[in-house]
Amino acid sequence: QVTFSGKVLDQNNVPLPGASVVAKGSANGVATDFDGNFEIELPGGNEILVISYIGYIAQDFDTAGKSNATIVLREDSQLLDEVVVTALNITRDEESLGYSVQKVAGEEISQSTSTNTVSTLSGRTAGVQVVTNGSGPGQSSSVVIRGYSSMQGDNQPLFIVDGIPINNNTDTRTNTLGGASNMNLDYGNGAAEINPNDVESISVLKGANATALYGSRAANGAVIITTKSGKGRKGGISFSSKTTFESVLKAPEYQGVYGQGKNFDFQFVDGYGSGTYDGVDESWGPLLDGTLRAQHDSPTSNGLRGGDVHGLDYVLGSSGVDLDRRGTITPTPFVYGGNPAEEFMETGRTLINTVSFYGSNDNGNYRVSYTNLDNKGIVPNTDIKRNTISASGDYQITDRLKVSSKINYIRSDSDNRHVNGYGTESVMYLFIWWGQQVNVNSLRNYWQDGLEGFQQFNYNYNYHDNPYFTMYENTNGLAKDRIIGNLSATYDISNDFKFMLRGGRDFFSEYRFIKRAYSTQRFPNGQYREDKINFQETNLDFLLTYDKNVTDKFHVNANFGGNRMVQKNHFNSLMANKLLIPGIYSFSNVDGALVQRTSRPEKQINSLYAFAQLGWNNSIYLDLTARNDWSSTLPEQNNSYFYPSASLSVVLSDLFDFGSQDVLSFAKLRGGWAQVGSDTDAYRLSDFYALGTPVGDNPTASPSNTLPNFDLKPEIQTSYEFGTDLRFFNNKLSLDATYYNTVSRNQILDIDLPITSGKTARTINAGKIRNQGLEVMLGVNPIRNEDFNWNSSFNFGLNRNRVLELADGVQRYQYGGNGISLIAEEGGSLGDMWGTGLVKVEDENSPYNGQVIFNEGLVQQDNTLRKLGNFNPDFTLGWNNTVTFKNLSLNFLFDWRQGGELLSRTRLIAATSGNVVETLWGRSPEYGGPHPGISDSGLSYTNDDGVTQTDGIIGDGVKLQDGGYVPNDVIVPANAYHNNRYRRDNDTEGIYDATFIKLREARLTYDFPTKLFKGDDIKKLSFSVIGTNLWLWAKDFNHGDPELLSFGGGSYVPGVENATVPTTRSLGFAINVEF
Amino acid sequence: CDKFDVSNENPDVALNINQNPELLLTNLQRRSIREAVGGSWSEGNLMGQYGARIVFTSFDLFDWGDQGGAWNDYYYAIRDAKELEELANETDLKSYVAVSKIMQTWAYSILTDMWGDIPYSEVNQASEENYTPMYDEQEAIYTDMLAELATANTLLSGANLTQIKGDLLFDGDLEMWRKFANSLRMRLALRLSEVSPSVASEVIAEIYNNPGQFPIMESNEDNATLTFLAANPDAHPVTEESVYRVGSYNEYRISEHFVTMLEGLKDPRLEFFADPTTNSVEQGTPEIVGMLNGVVDGPAYTYQGGDAFLSKFNIDYFYFQPNTNQARLMLYSEVQFILAEAAQRGWINADAQTFYEKGVTANFEYWGVDLPADYLTSSGVAFDNSLETIMTQKYINLFYTDYQGFIEYKRTGFPATIEPGPDAFYDVYPSRFEYPSNEESLNNANYTEAANRIGGDQITTKVWWEN
Known part of the structure; x- marks a missing residue:
């Protein structure tokens, strides 16, 4: 037995950490440490070592006569080892692919500061758009690859974990099947539950060529997640810990100058309107100048607060105000209460700790990990806790039979998830309607004195809930058990034939617990509700593979396979919409009848497919695929559909001699054509009666609103793409560019009908939508030497969408909206936002063309729908950098989004309530009012009642006079002007350019030199400081992060911000140790 | 491959309800009558100038949307x-x-x-x-x-x-x-x-x-009215029980037009329909003050001194109780006014005055307000065989009844006191x-x-x- 030690370097003498050193023909192997050093015991005396490292040419090294050596590996300029995971989890050399697949390495994901696996794709992948609803591990992320192609589908890619499709739904049935007045709740999307620390790599399959083998369900692309295994790793333990602290990235810009009230006046009496404008929830009141005024939190003669207005015998259903008990209010200074969103939100905290054990030998490998995620949100009293156990193993049972299995158990718990959107249950809504003098801290003690559990305390009782009351009493809990697992067996029938069988299942049981306390605006007598989701999807696959090098140069790989997918997605909701006893959240405590809702879709797809790859001389590859699906959701005559694909890859640098690799190191051209068909949702083929809520004892039913199509056909998407992969200067510069063109036909649409026809929609196959775009990935390695390395990559994506055809006789098709309408029309594009605006001069001959026409000094609404913009960006660019200096590395990622529009409902509505900065205009001479243009007005004027005023606005525009236009000269109060201009239907007044640049992630890591731990078993130790969303520049939008989206009516609505909780900035640190 | 283990029939719906036509009847009654009640509160009362808004007054300015x-x-x-x-x-x-x-x-x-x-x-x-x-x-x-x-x-x-x-x-x-x-x-x-x-x-x-x-x-017993249930979702839609917020309720006030008319007639139904203003109650001198229709936002909120100086619709009857206020599709009293008008026009051979007085009496009875002994003979009420007198009482009778008050005004031009508000977008009544x-x-x-x-x-x- 000898001990051999050495060091592995690259050509530039840079150490290669993690290189594999194996005694040839044995399982005896080690990996190099951070400095490239290794030490290996050789029981059989001196042997031959095989030294390998990804991207480098493996080398045999004869140790005979030596006890140590420095070994230099040469970079493999042809990158033959660059493998990616493709459809059906088949690992392929990237150079053999005729289509674009983008890979994100596991380190990028596990070390990313994002706690959400899906969010890490943002900026790291070209042509992939990720938008999140707020921030944090519990919130949904929406992923769209190569643009929106379907008007009615969800446009989300298929998520695959270890070969098994998983559920990525954002299940919004709590919102759409409620029946009661609960508002939009986001319980997150399925793929976000995949633990980032367990991810080995992610492959993003963008086009139909890449996804053809997945068929229907991957028509919008596929995100293939491979989780870690113990393969090729010596036994060990690793531990990683990440701690981050979150805060509001950007809050709406409130005005902070004038307080609650109207007409520059305010005095609190009871918050119901008995005082001076104390019933309003608007800030048109007096200057916040410290004047003493009675307020809801002013002390009273009886030692209570001004807002403790209700009597102890107060019974809901009567006004119940007892001001004698409350006592007289001692006025307190009327001052700005601070930006309520910033004051209310707390510092969030996320802890993620993972420990994993792994190992391997000749016959197999294993890995077991446990992760604990503990998140406390920025919204008070919100959290998410997630415990994940992941286990994987491979075992070679005989020479021919290998089995492998991976299983993930994920338990998610939350005491409370916050509501997002416009309405009284949402805290951001509460700050749209607000008094600027209200300091949120005055509301922390949220019960009225003596009425604990019964009546909340607030600054206004006419409309609103106290935000602390909302967050601490009206909770939305979650308990979810999920298991994602698979078992597969591969049998080598002969040298050329092998057969694989695999079964996988994703199933979960999810409970949502919704509580509403007494005195809640929407539930004066409280509510208790439980929603239960039982989901299961089972996939069974077989695959027969023939793989042979027919000649030296000709290689064939042919496959035949099948899949059977059964999905059951049951939802059951039970509601007690009125409670007898306050604070008892039980169905036995119901006053009246319980309300139940169910939805139980089930579907099945059976598939057979074949695919082959023909390779010549490792430089030309032809891929052919064919698949047939049978879906249970389509009518019998149309439920079978076939689609093929073909793609070609040519490695030019292998075929031709381009001379020195110092200039052009590698060149490849690729191209492909593909079709994908897709089915629809379950239960769309019948005309039925929906059973409704009974009226007392009388049951109800109503005919369905959608006229079904009994001859529904599958949607078909046809696409082609071509691209190139070029590398220069010994790979210091790489360029990967793809052009794609996808046309979706026969879309399954519910075309709106006028209700006068008896239905509100009919299902048809129609439409033709084209997406074409460009994806460019540019990699640069400008500096590389022993101490210093800088890697930089750019991900550029550009997509153009065009609606080529709609249905016959349909000019416009509305497929969604929230405030604005998402409308498709021929020649337009998906994502076009339509809305209404102001009446303007429409006369090209008029000098006033385009100006607003005022009536009595007020704008007028023009109900005609017009196109206001498109929520899709003109392009996106991510810039990802890794700079390494000795043991220190810095990683930072910039995201630039150019163009696209955003509608801010916060601006529109908080301007009618006088709470945002826009509404200062016209309130006093200091803020531009009254309009200086008025004759002899100076800074004051006399109104119709003979009162001298210093506020007011003369809107810029014209008015009608004697049949023509003259400049508007009518002065109106600021309140009237803003109320009218920013009416929530005046969408034009709330539209912004959504352009932004963000420093999305930054990470500084120090790798401790392992020599520090000589004698110990620590193989690796690193410490990182990490941050997310550290810097934001928004071109236009002043009320938050332009990346916000809204969540309404059961789907995401991009391009609209609607009282969405702000996104977060996070800062923290991470520690990684390997033993 | 086209054999499936799951069915494409939704288990939660009915394909046939031939044996239960009443399911449709209940559903259509609920939907249309709730609409009529909601519409009469938020639009009908404004269009008929029974009520007026103090904030977000654009509807009252004839921006009917x-x-x-x-x-x-x-x-x-x-x-x-x-x-x-x-x-x-x-x-x-x-x-x-x-x-x-x-x-x-x-x-x-x-x-x-x-x-x-x-x-x-x-x-x-x-x-x-x-x-x-x-x-x-x-x-x-x-x-x-x-x-x-x-x-x-x-x-x-x-x-x-x-x-x-x-x-x-x-x-x-x-x-x-x-x-x-x-x-x-x-x-x-x-x-x-x-x-x-x-x-x-x-x-x-x-x-x-x-x-x-x-x-x-033939009597109030025959009224086409619906009494709501005491609990959501079938309580009266404009009540606390139906999660109609009190602040929203208070945005509507009894109109100056309606108050002036009822005060002119010394009609005690006014005290039933409206509450005295908060301020006047505090001062110990309860009085009912109406809001002017068609005033622009801002000034509207300061009219007469503000919301504490303007009367709400009887908040206990119309808001706090989940089901006291009925949905009125048609009252017996309206039938009497129709007959009164037919007689007045000479279409039927009968005494218009009798119908008229029965109509007034029945409406007082409907609301549970005592008819003052001299009401039917008092000035402005006493029957004078004019369409205007009949229509005045019919207008009061059609209070809070879908859009009927407005519709009858458009048919007859009565009450002639209805007119566009000072800031209204049109000079003619839409x-x-x-x-x-x-x-x-x-x-x-x-x-x-x-x-x-x-x-x-x-x-x-x-x-x-x-x-």
């Missing part, structure tokens, strides 16, 4: 009613056929009175591939509505009628339905007083002169709602034809009967 919600609700109810009628015809359940026709006609009458020409004869034909129903002229719609109600009356006069279930309005009492049908037929006939007085007089005389064949409402934008986009050809035919889709365009 897209009343697509109301349109949809009535057409949903009509859709259900037509399905019910079809189902009942198949199984020969005449009572359901009649009740369906009456509910349809009631809903259609509100639609055509508020919009003018509307889809009528081609409604509900999506299953026959007619996705864009044409608009019928109002005259033809009126002719058919009157005929439908006559048919309903005939059907309900038959023997051995099947008992109906699920009836929220009359709890299955078919005689009450018959009275409602004939009374409603008189209301609709009267609507034609200016454009087609001969039809109006003929129909009303026919009904009045043949009480055996055409029974009508007549109708614009067609919903959904019709403009989804049924464009028919919409355009109708809009041109009625003289433009504006709120100031008069409907046919208003001429």
Whole structure:
């Protein structure tokens, strides 16, 4: 037995950490440490070592006569080892692919500061758009690859974990099947539950060529997640810990100058309107100048607060105000209460700790990990806790039979998830309607004195809930058990034939617990509700593979396979919409009848497919695929559909001699054509009666609103793409560019009908939508030497969408909206936002063309729908950098989004309530009012009642006079002007350019030199400081992060911000140790 | 491969409800009557100047917007009613056929009175591939509505009628339905007083002169009213129980116009309809003060000193109690005013004054307000055989009853005291709602034809009967 030690370097003498050193023909192997050093015991005396490292040419090294050596590996300029995971989890050399697949390495994901696996794709992948609803591990992320192609589908890619499709739904049935007045709740999307620390790599399959083998369900692309295994790793333990602290990235810009009230006046009496404008929830009141005024939190003669207005015998259903008990209010200074969103939100905290054990030998490998995620949100009293156990193993049972299995158990718990959107249950809504003098801290003690559990305390009782009351009493809990697992067996029938069988299942049981306390605006007598989701999807696959090098140069790989997918997605909701006893959240405590809702879709797809790859001389590859699906959701005559694909890859640098690799190191051209068909949702083929809520004892039913199509056909998407992969200067510069063109036909649409026809929609196959775009990935390695390395990559994506055809006789098709309408029309594009605006001069001959026409000094609404913009960006660019200096590395990622529009409902509505900065205009001479243009007005004027005023606005525009236009000269109060201009239907007044640049992630890591731990078993130790969303520049939008989206009516609505909780900035640190 | 282990039949819906037509009846009644009540609170009371807004006053300035919600609700109810009628015809359940026709006609009458020409004869034909129903002229719609109600009356006069279930309005009492049908037929006939007085007089005389064949409402017992339930979701929609926020309720105040009228008549119903202002109660001198219609935001909120100086609608009766305030489709008292007008016009041979006084008395009785001994002889109330006097009392009678107060004002011009507010966008009082934008986009050809035919889709365009 000898001990051999050495060091592995690259050509530039840079150490290669993690290189594999194996005694040839044995399982005896080690990996190099951070400095490239290794030490290996050789029981059989001196042997031959095989030294390998990804991207480098493996080398045999004869140790005979030596006890140590420095070994230099040469970079493999042809990158033959660059493998990616493709459809059906088949690992392929990237150079053999005729289509674009983008890979994100596991380190990028596990070390990313994002706690959400899906969010890490943002900026790291070209042509992939990720938008999140707020921030944090519990919130949904929406992923769209190569643009929106379907008007009615969800446009989300298929998520695959270890070969098994998983559920990525954002299940919004709590919102759409409620029946009661609960508002939009986001319980997150399925793929976000995949633990980032367990991810080995992610492959993003963008086009139909890449996804053809997945068929229907991957028509919008596929995100293939491979989780870690113990393969090729010596036994060990690793531990990683990440701690981050979150805060509001950007809050709406409130005005902070004038307080609650109207007409520059305010005095609190009871918050119901008995005082001076104390019933309003608007800030048109007096200057916040410290004047003493009675307020809801002013002390009273009886030692209570001004807002403790209700009597102890107060019974809901009567006004119940007892001001004698409350006592007289001692006025307190009327001052700005601070930006309520910033004051209310707390510092969030996320802890993620993972420990994993792994190992391997000749016959197999294993890995077991446990992760604990503990998140406390920025919204008070919100959290998410997630415990994940992941286990994987491979075992070679005989020479021919290998089995492998991976299983993930994920338990998610939350005491409370916050509501997002416009309405009284949402805290951001509460700050749209607000008094600027209200300091949120005055509301922390949220019960009225003596009425604990019964009546909340607030600054206004006419409309609103106290935000602390909302967050601490009206909770939305979650308990979810999920298991994602698979078992597969591969049998080598002969040298050329092998057969694989695999079964996988994703199933979960999810409970949502919704509580509403007494005195809640929407539930004066409280509510208790439980929603239960039982989901299961089972996939069974077989695959027969023939793989042979027919000649030296000709290689064939042919496959035949099948899949059977059964999905059951049951939802059951039970509601007690009125409670007898306050604070008892039980169905036995119901006053009246319980309300139940169910939805139980089930579907099945059976598939057979074949695919082959023909390779010549490792430089030309032809891929052919064919698949047939049978879906249970389509009518019998149309439920079978076939689609093929073909793609070609040519490695030019292998075929031709381009001379020195110092200039052009590698060149490849690729191209492909593909079709994908897709089915629809379950239960769309019948005309039925929906059973409704009974009226007392009388049951109800109503005919369905959608006229079904009994001859529904599958949607078909046809696409082609071509691209190139070029590398220069010994790979210091790489360029990967793809052009794609996808046309979706026969879309399954519910075309709106006028209700006068008896239905509100009919299902048809129609439409033709084209997406074409460009994806460019540019990699640069400008500096590389022993101490210093800088890697930089750019991900550029550009997509153009065009609606080529709609249905016959349909000019416009509305497929969604929230405030604005998402409308498709021929020649337009998906994502076009339509809305209404102001009446303007429409006369090209008029000098006033385009100006607003005022009536009595007020704008007028023009109900005609017009196109206001498109929520899709003109392009996106991510810039990802890794700079390494000795043991220190810095990683930072910039995201630039150019163009696209955003509608801010916060601006529109908080301007009618006088709470945002826009509404200062016209309130006093200091803020531009009254309009200086008025004759002899100076800074004051006399109104119709003979009162001298210093506020007011003369809107810029014209008015009608004697049949023509003259400049508007009518002065109106600021309140009237803003109320009218920013009416929530005046969408034009709330539209912004959504352009932004963000420093999305930054990470500084120090790798401790392992020599520090000589004698110990620590193989690796690193410490990182990490941050997310550290810097934001928004071109236009002043009320938050332009990346916000809204969540309404059961789907995401991009391009609209609607009282969405702000996104977060996070800062923290991470520690990684390997033993 | 085309064999599946799952079914594509939704387990949570019914494909056939032939044995339970009442499911449709309850559903359509709930939907349309809740709409009527909601619409009468938020729009009807403003258009009729019973109430006025103190904030967000644009509706009160005649920015009436897209009343697509109301349109949809009535057409949903009509859709259900037509399905019910079809189902009942198949199984020969005449009572359901009649009740369906009456509910349809009631809903259609509100639609055509508020919009003018509307889809009528081609409604509900999506299953026959007619996705864009044409608009019928109002005259033809009126002719058919009157005929439908006559048919309903005939059907309900038959023997051995099947008992109906699920009836929220009359709890299955078919005689009450018959009275409602004939009374409603008189209301609709009267609507034609200016454009087609001969039809109006003929129909009303026919009904009045043949009480055996055409029974009508005879007392408040026969009122077509719905009492809501005490609990959500079927409490009165404008109450605390229905999560209508008190702040929203308080945005509406009794109108100066209505207060002035009732004070002028020394009408004690005022104290029932309205609460004294918060401020006056605090001062110990309770008084009722109305809000002026049609004042722009800002000034509106400071009118008379602000919200503490303006009266709310009786908040205990109309808001805090979940079901005291009924939905009024038609009251017995209205029938008396119709007869009074018919007599005054000489269409029937009877004493107008008797009907008039019965109408007033019945309305006091309905609200539970004591009729002062001298009320019927006091100035402005005492019968003087003028249409104005009848219409004044009828207007009070139509308080909070869908859009009826406004509609009758447009027919007769009474009360003449109704006029556009100081900041209103039009000098003339508007007549109708614009067609919903959904019709403009989804049924464009028919919409355009109708809009041109009625003289433009504006709120100031008069409907046919208003001429």
